[in-house]
Amino acid sequence: MEHIISVTVENKFGVLSRVAGLFSGRGFNIESLSVAPTLDPSMSQMTIVTSGDERIIEQIVKQLNKLIDVIKVVDLNETEFVSRETALIKVHTKPEDRAEALRIVDIFRGSIIDSTPGTYTIEVSGDSGKIEAIINLLQPLGIKELIRTGRVAIAREPVRPAAVQAKKVARE
């Protein structure tokens, strides 16, 4: 089963290779991985999309935790979360296709970020299903190049009843 694992790591050289080496050395699967610094520049946040049965995911989480440079590991599948991915898609556009391309971009609430007489470069963001869908629709026009960021994800904040919220505020 697919799991999204959020890993907070030290923002130091070599950390990415420690994480990647752990996955390759133990035969774990990485479907996508994204890394960027957090608000605190001494830390980076990785989002790893992986898959495996329950025992493998447990091992992945434990093995990640065992890495000295890993500060925190959260298996987002254990909570509610939202995930997004961005794709940059360069499509060939014959004059007669340009309107169709614009319509598709509009439907998916994407935007054209670069344009030449023969191509559009489209930026679109959403969950993986949405990205897949727009790719499918653009394919007949001819996709010249496609870049996907891989998924990033964040846990949903638990929604508290208003009364509890108010009490908490009062206490503070």
Place this chain on the structure above:
Amino acid sequence: MKLNGSEILIESLKREGVKTIFALPGGVVLKIFDTLHQQTDLQVILTRHEQGAGHMAEGYAKATGKAGVCLVTSGPGMTNVITALADAYMDSVPLVCISGQVPTSLIGNDAFQEADNVGLSRPCTKYNFLVKDVNDLAATIKEAFYIATTGRPGPVLVDIPKDVSMNKAEFVYPNSVSIRGYNPTYEGNKWQIKQAAEAIMKAKKPVLYVGGGVGFSGASQELLELAEMTQIPVDMTLMGLGVFPGQHPLSMGMLGMHGTYQANMAIHYSDLVIAIGARFDDRVTGKVAEFCPHAKIIHVDIDPTSIRKNINVDIPIVGDCKTVLRELNQILRATVNGEQKELRKPWWDQIREWERAHPLTYQQDADGPIKPQHVVKRLYELTKDRDPIVSTDVGQHQMWAAQYFKLAKPNRWLTSGGLGTMGFGFPAAMGAQAAFPGRLVLCIAGDGSIQMNMQEMATAVVSKLPVKIIILNNRFHGMVRQWQDLFYEGRYASSYLDTTPDFVKLADAYGAVGLRANKVDDLDAVLKEAIAVDKPVIVDVPTYPFENCYPMIPAGGCNHEMILEDPPELKKKQTGSAKVTPEDKDTVLTA
């Protein structure tokens, strides 16, 4: 006070209580060696190969319980020490390896003797550092020792570029370490420990399955108390030998592929397995799906990844063995009612029956070739009162040593368990000898393994490390030969060593003492002579080449399905028509 990098390194090592380092120089570490040369607090043992330095540091660490330290140069120095790092990583040996690196300005330029030391060692170290600034050096050494020796111990590499070893910085040694991503759990979960105690009280056929972790955590006393109080039989892993007294009536000896019959039967038929500081290695579990089919499993380990990695566990307890056992014993002391012996009687009757049915056995004829088991047994009888430290290489001799050399205490057993590194034994023994100059240190080796680090005999002689090597010389890679006999229809592909050197002359050439026991009757006298000499000794014992190590669970087999003796066709072959190659036949058989 401003010091250069080399001085900072040495001062830091001294602060960590290091007395001995195992080292081999090279271009980029010359400044460090030059500084070492001008001081007397640290003893430098110059090895002949970096692998030897690594294994010596391991032997030192296993015998003392403290971190072993080795120092190697860049490039080939580093690649040579990799085997020792991988070995230490598998067997959780606390090690700090200092490697030289080309100057920071040249890193990445394919400079002479450059290698990516951090990249090379990443999968076989607990952690590694490249020190880019001399101002970070002292703190890095402090962190290296902290990481190597705490939690589940392991090797740590510190890579020091040449310019860092020469640049100056203010020397401030930190008092404490705090690493936000590294906080080993020592205290076990109290509720889980309570569950474990209840399970122990309920069990009718419990078995303790104990490993090297008990030794590292110094929990032998607590283990002894637990076993005696509850009258539970103790199965030891290869790494765990010595953490429980081998001669104790509750000791089942080693379990696993070449474990004793009773140890394997007991764990297979148990209703509760209490695993402490052991990791359910495939050499122990055999076929995982049928491992302990009737048992509930308690697993105590400081490394959370060890738990549920290979085997499903009912009561996991992450924590330090000593801390957890103390707490467990405290609960049990209040509940155990002194009738444990009575309660366990049916279980013990069964175990004693297994023991009687298939004890460890071999046949030594008075005028026949010397049997390897007999050598180990005599060595044990002759030395047990001197509380020796015993190292082994890897193979048949290692298994016989594990079966017949019963150790009374922890930190006496130096063997390569996880990685199975041939060539480990001799340098490891030297490392232990360097730590304890007055002690008797034995290295039980095979004629194949010993040649993998033979060059260290020069180190032993020059550095006066009077290790006693006993070679069980069967002129084969014996374990390979055994598998070929059992599973490859006796085709000895590259297992016959043909022309082994004359080990007696070889010892002599190095300035050590070489002895040989040709007949059973000579054995005791030769062993006694070897023990009496205050020099490194090789005792060459030509042994019967076709002896196989039993019991044996074939790889992937089930623990209660042991091969206990040679299958009939093999027996027949060995009594008459054993063939190596036609021309070698006589040589092999007249051993």
